[in-house]
Amino acid sequence: MPEQTDGPPTAAPVGAGRNLLFLREEELRLAQDLLFFGYRDFTAGADQILAELDLGRAHHRVLHFVGRRPGITVGDLLGILGITKQSLGRVLTPLVEQGYVLQSTGRNDRRQRLLSLTPKGEALERRLFERQREWVMRAYREAGPVAVEGFRRVMRGLMGPDARSQLERLEQPADRPAQPRASLARGEATDWPRTG
Numbered sequence: 001m002p003e004q005t006d007g008p009p010t011a012a013p014v015g016a017g018r019n020l021l022f023l024r025e026e027e028l029r030l031a032q033d034l035l036f037f038g039y040r041d042f043t044a045g046a047d048q049i050l051a052e053l054d055l056g057r058a059h060h061r062v063l064h065f066v067g068r069r070p071g072i073t074v075g076d077l078l079g080i081l082g083i084t085k086q087s088l089g090r091v092l093t094p095l096v097e098q099g100y101v102l103q104s105t106g107r108n109d110r111r112q113r114l115l116s117l118t119p120k121g122e123a124l125e126r127r128l129f130e131r132q133r134e135w136v137m138r139a140y141r142e143a144g145p146v147a148v149e150g151f152r153r154v155m156r157g158l159m160g161p162d163a164r165s166q167l168e169r170l171e172q173p174a175d176r177p178a179q180p181r182a183s184l185a186r187g188e189a190t191d192w193p194r195t196g
Contacts, residue, residue: 045131053124058091060128063117066101067125068170070116073106077115080166100124 100121106112
């Protein structure tokens with residue numbers, strides 16, 4: 001019979017383990033190992049594509065979030081990535097110069113720089129996404145829906161308040177951007193409302 005406590009009863013997480021064994025140090029170290037090896041192998045295919053183009057993971061992150069949110073301001077992108085303007089400049093400059101990202105001036109505030117992917121940038125972002133999508137699809141199929149929901153809860157639990165807020169914005173229904181994109185011509189929906 002479980003020992004009673006003075007506080008309100010709390011439900012044990014589904015599949016969390018016997019007697020909270022999942023909170024022991026060795027289990028927590030295993031969680032770190034899983035995160036490391038999972039991320040290493042998840043990014044390996046995309047890293048190979050990027051290396052062939054003399055680009056890296058920082059470029060991939062910019063392509064991903066500019067693709068997720070066409071017309072994103074530089075300020076909003078800085079908030080998502082959590083980096084300095086100088087760091088973003090080092091990553092963004094080659095993407096603009098090589099024709100992957102287009103910068104435009106804000107309609108209402110001429111000081112704003114809005115970022116969107118060019119057709120070349122969309123093609124590269126799609127190629128990178130498709131490479132990683134296969135890894136996620138395989139893992140989700142093997143784990144099943146209960147494990148997928150548990151994974152999502154754990155990943156949200158690892159995020160701080162700012163990251164959760166950024167994720168919630170990404171999860172909101174999308175509005176169509178004012179300017180047509182190549183993906184819209186193919187009938188795909190965008191994933192983020194335009195910001196001014």
